[in-house]
Amino acid sequence: xxxxxxxxxxxxxxxxxxxxxxxxxxxxxxxLNEAVIxxxxxxxxxxxxxxxxxxxxxxxxxxEEIMPYAVAMEMLHNFSLIHDDLPGIDNDDFRHGKPxxxxxxxxxxxxxxxxxxxxxxYLVIAQSLIKETNKNKVEAFYEFSKAADRxxxxxxxxxxxxxxxxxxxxxxxxxxxxxxxxxxxxxRIGAIIAGAPVQDLEKLTKYAEKIGIAFQIRDDILxxxxxxxxxxxxxxxxxxxxxxxxxTKYGLExxxxxxxxxxxxxxxxVETYGEKGKFLKELAIFIENREK
Amino acid sequence: xxxxxxxxxxxxxxxxxxxxxxxxxxxxxxxLNEAVIxxxxxxxxxxxxxxxxxxxxxxxxxxEEIMPYAVAMEMLHNFSLIHDDLPGIDNDDFRHGKPxxxxxxxxxxxxxxxxxxxxxxYLVIAQSLIKETNKNKVEAFYEFSKAADRxxxxxxxxxxxxxxxxxxxxxxxxxxxxxxxxxxxxxRIGAIIAGAPVQDLEKLTKYAEKIGIAFQIRDDILxxxxxxxxxxxxxxxxxxxxxxxxxTKYGLExxxxxxxxxxxxxxxxVETYGEKGKFLKELAIFIENREK
Numbered sequence: 001x002x003x004x005x006x007x008x009x010x011x012x013x014x015x016x017x018x019x020x021x022x023x024x025x026x027x028x029x030x031x032l033n034e035a036v037i038x039x040x041x042x043x044x045x046x047x048x049x050x051x052x053x054x055x056x057x058x059x060x061x062x063x064e065e066i067m068p069y070a071v072a073m074e075m076l077h078n079f080s081l082i083h084d085d086l087p088g089i090d091n092d093d094f095r096h097g098k099p100x101x102x103x104x105x106x107x108x109x110x111x112x113x114x115x116x117x118x119x120x121x122y123l124v125i126a127q128s129l130i131k132e133t134n135k136n137k138v139e140a141f142y143e144f145s146k147a148a149d150r151x152x153x154x155x156x157x158x159x160x161x162x163x164x165x166x167x168x169x170x171x172x173x174x175x176x177x178x179x180x181x182x183x184x185x186x187x188r189i190g191a192i193i194a195g196a197p198v199q200d201l202e203k204l205t206k207y208a209e210k211i212g213i214a215f216q217i218r219d220d221i222l223x224x225x226x227x228x229x230x231x232x233x234x235x236x237x238x239x240x241x242x243x244x245x246x247x248t249k250y251g252l253e254x255x256x257x258x259x260x261x262x263x264x265x266x267x268x269x270v271e272t273y274g275e276k277g278k279f280l281k282e283l284a285i286f287i288e289n290r291e292k
Numbered sequence: 293x294x295x296x297x298x299x300x301x302x303x304x305x306x307x308x309x310x311x312x313x314x315x316x317x318x319x320x321x322x323x324l325n326e327a328v329i330x331x332x333x334x335x336x337x338x339x340x341x342x343x344x345x346x347x348x349x350x351x352x353x354x355x356e357e358i359m360p361y362a363v364a365m366e367m368l369h370n371f372s373l374i375h376d377d378l379p380g381i382d383n384d385d386f387r388h389g390k391p392x393x394x395x396x397x398x399x400x401x402x403x404x405x406x407x408x409x410x411x412x413x414y415l416v417i418a419q420s421l422i423k424e425t426n427k428n429k430v431e432a433f434y435e436f437s438k439a440a441d442r443x444x445x446x447x448x449x450x451x452x453x454x455x456x457x458x459x460x461x462x463x464x465x466x467x468x469x470x471x472x473x474x475x476x477x478x479x480r481i482g483a484i485i486a487g488a489p490v491q492d493l494e495k496l497t498k499y500a501e502k503i504g505i506a507f508q509i510r511d512d513i514l515x516x517x518x519x520x521x522x523x524x525x526x527x528x529x530x531x532x533x534x535x536x537x538x539x540t541k542y543g544l545e546x547x548x549x550x551x552x553x554x555x556x557x558x559x560x561x562v563e564t565y566g567e568k569g570k571f572l573k574e575l576a577i578f579i580e581n582r583e584k
Contacts, residue, residue: 028465032448083407088380088399107380111403112448115375118407119440122414126434138425142418148411156324156404173320 003282010053011046017071021124035105035113036120040078043096043232047215047287048073048186054279055190055204064193068128069140073186075121076148080155080182082114089159097232121148140189147185154178158244166244172213174244179219180212203269210266211284217259218290220245224252230292263288295574302345303338309363313416327397327405328412332370335388335524339507339579340365340478346571347482347496356485360420361432365478367413368440372447372474374406381451389524410440432481439477446470450536458536464505466536471511472504495561502558503576509551510579512537516544522584555580 018040023033049070056066085092085100087107092100102110125141154177161170187208191201224247226235238245246255266284270277310332315325341362348358377384377392379399384392394402417433446469453462479500483493516539518527530537538547558576562569 028449028452028462029445031452032445083403086380086403088378088403108451109448111375111378111380112444112451114407115410116441116444116448118410119437119444123434123437123441126430126437129430130434133425133427133430135425138418138421142415142422145411145415145418149408149415152404152408152411153321153324156401156408157320159400159404160320160323170320 003286006279007045007047007050007283007286010050011044014046014049014070014074015041017067018074021071021075021120031105032109032113032116035101035109036117038104039082039095039101039113040075040117042098044074044078045290045292046074047283048077048182051183051208051280051283052186052190054283055187055196056194057190058204058273058276058280059191059194059196059200061195065128065132065137066190066193068124069137069144069189069193070186072121072124072144073182073189075117075124076144076151077182079114079118079121080151082110082117084155086110086114089155092233094233097229118148136193136195140192143185143189143192147181150177150181154181161244163242164244166249168249171244171246171249175213175216175246176209179216180209183212183215184208203272207266207269207280207284210262210269211287214259214262214266214284215287217246217255217262218287220247221252221255221259222290222292223247227291232292259288295578298571299337299339299342299575299578302342303336306338306341306362306366307333309359310366313363313367313412323397324401324405324408327393327401328409330396331374331387331393331405332367332409334390336366336370337582337584338366339575340369340474343475343500343572343575344478344482346575347479347488348486349482350496350565350568350572351483351486351488351492353487357420357424357429358482358485360416361429361436361481361485364413364416364436365474365481367409367416368436368443369474371406371410371413372443374402374409376447378402378406381447384525386525413440428485428487432484435477435481435484439473442469442473446473453536455534456536458541460541463536463538463541467505467508467538468501471508472501475504475507476500495564499558499561499572499576502554502561503579506551506554506558506576507579509538509547509554510582512539513544513547513551514582514584515539519583524584551580 022037052070052073053066081095082101084090085095086102093103094100101113105113125144129137129141154174157170158174158178184205187204188201191204222231223235223238223245228235238248246258250258263284267281270280314329344362344365345358373387374393376382377387378394385395386392393405397405417436421429421433446466449462450466450470476497479496480493483496514523515527515530515537520527530540538550542550555576559573562572
């Protein structure tokens with residue numbers, strides 16, 4: 001099977017799971033729920049939960065409650081997109097080829113739909129802990145909340161630097177927090193719940209940091225030269241907005257070189273797992289070359 | 293000691309605890325942290341954590357990790373105020389006698405400061421669970437996340453009805469969720485962590501529902517006829533904005549009557565605890581008569 005087909009298959013599985021959390025009841029807050037569903041179910045690659053499940057698979061000795069954490073992570077990610085797109089922040093009109101949440105439901109509902117989805121991510125974790133509590137699951141909850149904190153910090157520093165010159169150090173700080181934090185946490189949570197040994201957890205964390213940065217560099221490149229139709233959002237705005245990205249900072253060619261080196265380093269880490277690490281290896285290459 | 297002095301003394305204790313969570317480090321997100329601190333430390337009655345600690349005291353057999361939950365609840369409440377005040381939602385300029393968060397720090401920072409504070413509430417709970425996990429603390433986490441969900445729903449339905457006529461049923465739905473949910477959860481979490489028997493938990497929940505509604509009615513009354521200087525925000529805007537409140541719906545006198553009856557019912561519940569229930573009884577009366 002083609003790797004992008006494999007990704008799609010796994011994304012479908014996540015989406016089926018997400019659907020079980022959807023509420024279409026005739027309640028006074030029906031429109032709020034619709035706004036939540038609109039963003040949560042509007043596509044996306046579902047890379048974070050896919051990574052979590054794969055890291056779990058690599059070490060799992062028995063069946064565990066990993067899926068609620070995968071769902072929570074995808075909720076957290078989608079909440080962050082709703083708020084990032086807001087008129088008060090990035091003021092974006094399109095996401096995944098569709099109008100952004102506030103364009104569809106209005107600003108007030110979009111703010112609260114973001115809050116609601118954010119909270120639901122923790123509600124799902126709480127429900128899972130009520131069902132069964134153990135040390136690893138509590139640690140995973142802690143990882144999750146630390147990563148969410150970092151993601152918000154990254155988004156903040158990013159907006160703070162918009163239109164201002166930025167040092168390499170700050171650019172890395174933004175992406176380490178804004179993008180890499182959730183990717184790293186996804187892999188770590190999968191490994192932690194599976195009870196992975198400390199050395200493996202450290203190794204996978206390094207891999208995750210690298211693909212997290214690679215993911216962001218590819219994002220920056222696509223944001224500059226991607227295909228608007230495939231990407232589902234306008235391209236070429238970062239330079240105009242003086243947004244600090246790998247491309248606006250280093251130029252396209254250097255950005256591509258950093259992306260390639262980073263990906264190669266990530267691949268080398270998971271190659272040590274041989275056949276078992278094959279999916280994570282192909283995923284790193286997939287991230288380097290993705291068109292959306 | 294005068295009861296309002298007692299409240300102030302307890303609020304000070306909470307504030308000392310909140311201060312231990314403040315981050316003034318020289319980090320790239322320093323201004324974000326300042327925005328968080330600005331709202332978290334800008335006063336307020338600290339009623340929710342005070343209620344939680346009192347409910348805990350009523351049943352506690354041994355020392356427990358209650359304080360992190362009290363801190364988390366106050367963080368959650370303050371996050372909700374930041375987002376409610378946003379230009380995209382209520383567009384309020386003053387809170388506790390000071391400019392609202394977005395007036396001080398800008399809209400983008402205020403949205404993210406709200407998100408950050410919201411997340412920190414869960415981070416504090418996660419840290420506490422890492423320190424010691426038990427069934428009651430996990431249940432308290434679940435209560436917390438359910439109440440947060442309800443609070444956001446209440447805020448949404450409230451904004452959805454702005455400028456529209458509202459039924460008594462919907463008005464109750466809004467306040468049950470927007471205001472009462474966190475008050476009820478505060479008391480329940482205190483009792484749950486202390487290991488209170490089910491019958492007591494049910495009794496206290498009824499008390500909490502009543503003071504939660506009373507709290508909101510008093511809010512609506514103060515919003516109409518309160519002293520701007522004591523209240524720290526403009527009054528008399530609800531009618532202009534066609535906001536749905538107990539006062540705009542029922543008129544001032546009827547609102548006062550509902551408030552009094554509700555308070556009396558709450559008082560009767562905690563009177564069954566005799567001397568031990570004295571603080572909760574006085575608190576209900578305090579809520580009925582508060583000037584801010």
